[in-house]
Amino acid sequence: MPSVQGFHDEFDGAGADIVGVAISAPEPEVRALIDKQNLSFPIAYDPAGQLSSVYGVSGVPFYIFIDKAGRIAHTIPGAPADVTTIRDLIEGLQME
Amino acid sequence: MPRRTALIMAAAVVVALCLTISGCRLQTDDAANGGAQPDSPNIEATVAVALRSLEERKPEATAESAGPTSVAAQPDAPAAVPTNAPSPSPPPDPTQASNPRLAATTAAILTPSPTAPPTVEITPTAEMVRTTAESPTPTPAGADQRAPAPMFAGTFMDGNDYRLEDTVGTPTLLMFWAPW
Numbered sequence: 001m002p003s004v005q006g007f008h009d010e011f012d013g014a015g016a017d018i019v020g021v022a023i024s025a026p027e028p029e030v031r032a033l034i035d036k037q038n039l040s041f042p043i044a045y046d047p048a049g050q051l052s053s054v055y056g057v058s059g060v061p062f063y064i065f066i067d068k069a070g071r072i073a074h075t076i077p078g079a080p081a082d083v084t085t086i087r088d089l090i091e092g093l094q095m096e
Numbered sequence: 097m098p099r100r101t102a103l104i105m106a107a108a109v110v111v112a113l114c115l116t117i118s119g120c121r122l123q124t125d126d127a128a129n130g131g132a133q134p135d136s137p138n139i140e141a142t143v144a145v146a147l148r149s150l151e152e153r154k155p156e157a158t159a160e161s162a163g164p165t166s167v168a169a170q171p172d173a174p175a176a177v178p179t180n181a182p183s184p185s186p187p188p189d190p191t192q193a194s195n196p197r198l199a200a201t202t203a204a205i206l207t208p209s210p211t212a213p214p215t216v217e218i219t220p221t222a223e224m225v226r227t228t229a230e231s232p233t234p235t236p237a238g239a240d241q242r243a244p245a246p247m248f249a250g251t252f253m254d255g256n257d258y259r260l261e262d263t264v265g266t267p268t269l270l271m272f273w274a275p276w
Contacts, residue, residue, distance in 0.1 A: 004271050017268040019260070022253070025274045033275040034253065043253045046272075054246045057272045064245070064270040066263070071242035073267075086269070093267035096239065 003083050007090070008041035016090050019044070023052050023060065067093050245270075 008018040020043035022030040027045060034043065046052055055064055063076035063086065074089050249259040260268070 004269075004273075007269065015266060017263045017266055019258075019263075019268060019270050021270060021272045023272055023274055025276060029275045031253065042256065042258050044248075044250065044258065045253050051246075051248055052272050054248075055270070055272070060272050060274045062272040064272075066245045066260075066268040066270065067239070067242065068265050068267060069242075070245055070247070070261070070264040072245050073239075073242055090267055090269060 003086075005037065005039050005041065006083075007086060010087075011090060012041070015094050018042075021046050021051055023047070023049055023057070065089050065093060067096060 004018060004020065007016075011018060018041045020039070020041055022043055023046045025047070027047070030043075030045060033039070044051065052062075055062075057064075059077060061079055063074075063080070064072060065074040065076075067073040073093055076085070080086060245260070247260050249261070250257070252258045
């Protein structure tokens, strides 16, 4: 999560949005983590899994990259090997 | 009692007597000579003859008593390897040649079982890749093959309303996560 917060800090107002979706956890635990890690990017709460279901999410973390046209360009199930993968994909979508 | 068995038992008694006498003689000589080697050619010769007699009779007795349930196999008997073994056994180890049963057992263990399942190569499917939580490989989609992202709207945890539709025109990263 801190790395995602880093991407939000890096791309907020710079041509990319970062949105979090918290699933499968009690709301107090989610809020406690948000407060603990000072997460400032928008986070949806999806306890029933409705959103994760329509996006085909079967595990966390799960990254979905949406292009400028509102289409799913890339998905990464699980943690990527390094954060540069995420950065490269975002920057690639910015250049399209 | 069979004649051969009686002969074997008699020879064993002779050997036991000879060993007992020899032991007594050795102890006596040790005490008399201060630990020097005894000189007892007659007793040693008697023991040698008795042992030689036993050695000569042993194969006959073994062969005579060998039956279907005997564990003493003939030295030149073929190893008990299944006839449907996929490959012949390697040349026997000279150190195991004196024990055909052990050699046969070892060969059976080292030889692949003909009933063993074949090696199966697992090819990941699209579904497996999608559900693998630790896969770091992004799944790209060509610009002309991309599916529209399901739109959603609602009040987020910070209390603000959010509409994904409002982000069209800007690349967006959706990250699903859990605090555990």
